[in-house]
Amino acid sequence: MLHQHFKLKDLGDLKFLLGLELSKSKSGIFMCVYRRLIGRLLYLTISRPDISYTSHKLGQFIFDPHSGHMDAAHMLLRYLKHTVGRGILFKTNSDTKLHAYLDADWGSYIDSRRSTTGFCVFLGNSLVSWKAKRHNTVSKSSAKVEYRSLASVSTELT
Structure with a gap:
């Protein structure tokens, strides 16, 4: 029409x-x-x-x-x-050492009992990499989740 x-x-x-x-x-x-x-x-x-x-x-x-x-x-x-003014600051006078921090949460998803891993990597004082991931499989112990987390952050550092 x-x-x-x-x-x-x-x-x-x-x-x-x-x-x-x-x-x-x-x-x-x-x-x-x-x-x-x-x-x-x-x-x-x-x-x-x-x-x-x-x-x-x-x-x-x-x-x-x-x-x-x-x-x-x-x-x-x-x-x-x-929090508009927040973000990532890359300082000019920062050192060049790598620092990595990680955390693992065993069985945190109630519905599937899967675990979560998170890490962040700093070059000096500047955040350069981060990741949070839910695992594909169910871990039987918190130690296994910690080892998986260490392997994940080691791969990132390499």
Whole structure:
């Protein structure tokens, strides 16, 4: 009907509108803010390692978000709003010694009993690498998780 009154160009199905992701199905049009927001938060973790854990945890629910997940994402945005000046500082007068710190959490995921490893590597006083990872297998002891963590950070240092 619009073609009769106006000169229009059809650009195909609508994918994005005003920063919202839209997808069309037989039951209607689905609008998703959460997926786009989490993608941007994950990208922001490059310069803000303090939000890495929360962003990745929220990313686990990207295909089935609930209102609680969106509330948590809004809390993270409020945190970012109040900590705008924070980031990673690479000092010019820092030494060149490597320092690595790690932590392992045995069986921290209640649903799967898998463990988590996290580490950060500093060159002098400057943070140059960090990682947090949930293990693929269930460990039978905390010592095994610690050895896995040491192997992971040793590989990173090498």
